[in-house]
Amino acid sequence: MPKKQPLLTVLNILSALLLTGALILILFFTPVEAQMGAVQKVFYFHVAAAWAGMLSFVVAAVGGILYLAKREMRWDWLSLASIEVGIMFGLAAILSGMIWAHPIWNTWWVWEPRLTTTAIMELIYLAYFILRGALNTPEARARLGAVFAIVSVITVPLTFFSIRLYRTIHPVVFVSSGSTAFTMSPKMWLAFASSLVAFTVLLAALIWNRTRLAALQAHAGQEEN
Amino acid sequence: MTPNTTSDMILGFAVLLGILLIYVISLAIRIREARK
Numbered sequence: 001m002p003k004k005q006p007l008l009t010v011l012n013i014l015s016a017l018l019l020t021g022a023l024i025l026i027l028f029f030t031p032v033e034a035q036m037g038a039v040q041k042v043f044y045f046h047v048a049a050a051w052a053g054m055l056s057f058v059v060a061a062v063g064g065i066l067y068l069a070k071r072e073m074r075w076d077w078l079s080l081a082s083i084e085v086g087i088m089f090g091l092a093a094i095l096s097g098m099i100w101a102h103p104i105w106n107t108w109w110v111w112e113p114r115l116t117t118t119a120i121m122e123l124i125y126l127a128y129f130i131l132r133g134a135l136n137t138p139e140a141r142a143r144l145g146a147v148f149a150i151v152s153v154i155t156v157p158l159t160f161f162s163i164r165l166y167r168t169i170h171p172v173v174f175v176s177s178g179s180t181a182f183t184m185s186p187k188m189w190l191a192f193a194s195s196l197v198a199f200t201v202l203l204a205a206l207i208w209n210r211t212r213l214a215a216l217q218a219h220a221g222q223e224e225n
Numbered sequence: 226m227t228p229n230t231t232s233d234m235i236l237g238f239a240v241l242l243g244i245l246l247i248y249v250i251s252l253a254i255r256i257r258e259a260r261k
Contacts (some may be wrong), residue, residue, distance in 0.1 A: 023238075032227060039230035042237035049241060085248075092244040099237040103230045202245075209252055216259035 002215045011205040018198035022048075025191045042100045044191050046172060048199035050093035050118075055157045056086030056203055057125065061153035064146035073218065074211070076142035079149045081210030083128050085203065090122045105169065113162040114170040121155035128152070138218070 026044050033040035066072075087088030097115070098108045109115060128148050132141045163170045173184075173192075184192065 034227050036261065037228040037230035037234075039237060040234040041234050042241070045238065045241050088244060088248045092241045095244070096237045096241040099233060099240060103228065103233050206248070206252070209256065213259055214254050216256065220259055 002212060002219060003210065008205070008208050008212070011201065011208065012207070013203040014203040016197065018194070018201050020211060022191065022194040022198040025149055025194050027128070030187050030191045031134055031185060036104055042096050043171075044195040045199075046093055046096040046100060047192070048195035049089045051196060052199040052203040053086045053089035053093055054160060056082045056207065057121070057149075057153055057156050059207065060086065060149040064149035065145040067142055067177060068150075073138065073142060076138075077211045077214035077218075078207070079145060080132075080214055081207045083125050083149065084210055085206045086208075087122065087125050089199075089203070090118065090125070094118060094122065094198065110169065112168045112170060113166040114159070114168055117155065117159040117162045121152075123157050124152045124155055 022044070026041050030041060030044075032038055048180070060079045060082035063075045063077075063082060067075035067079060094115075100110050101110070128145065131148055134146055135141045135144060163172050
């Protein structure tokens, strides 16, 4: 049976501590934004969750490339783990964004470029599990899953750059000017950077844990997707 | 005047962290099952 590595335990504890630290920073040390009020604080975790989701899909594509190159199942497990974790982060980003949008845009959902491309990205990656479920052998699942992970990663830059390429009402963080540009004070930047770090470490911990689960299932001869 | 959107903030964090928590619990249960 694959053993749990001590570094994974350290990563699990570190991610919990960083997440708690970032939450404390957001709730107690960042100023309340004048136009939106307290709901703006959701933004820090919303963006961090979206970032973690997108990074996860890129890791899945890297896992797919490595599987096709080396034909080792561990790369398929990495790809599978990254997509599952990425979908979870994507869902968290979409729902928290909708809760922010309700008082700010006066609607839960708008079919504008960022929201639409995010929904498409999420649905495409959900289809990954339908594809794997339809295949009988682990090798077929790994091979076609790898191709799927590589091809579908195109939705990541499409989603990321959608608010820069098209006219949109979605706020843009990393720009200095424009009608949808969102400017932050130093305290806000600190909370934002802390959230990004916390979610990146959490992403690494979750992918590692999910990869370990796939290894355990393969060792036990259990059916997995 | 700054609008009072505190309840929306609480809902936002509850949903986001709730999804994370449910996923972590599901992962822990599945790992425990696979280890048996």
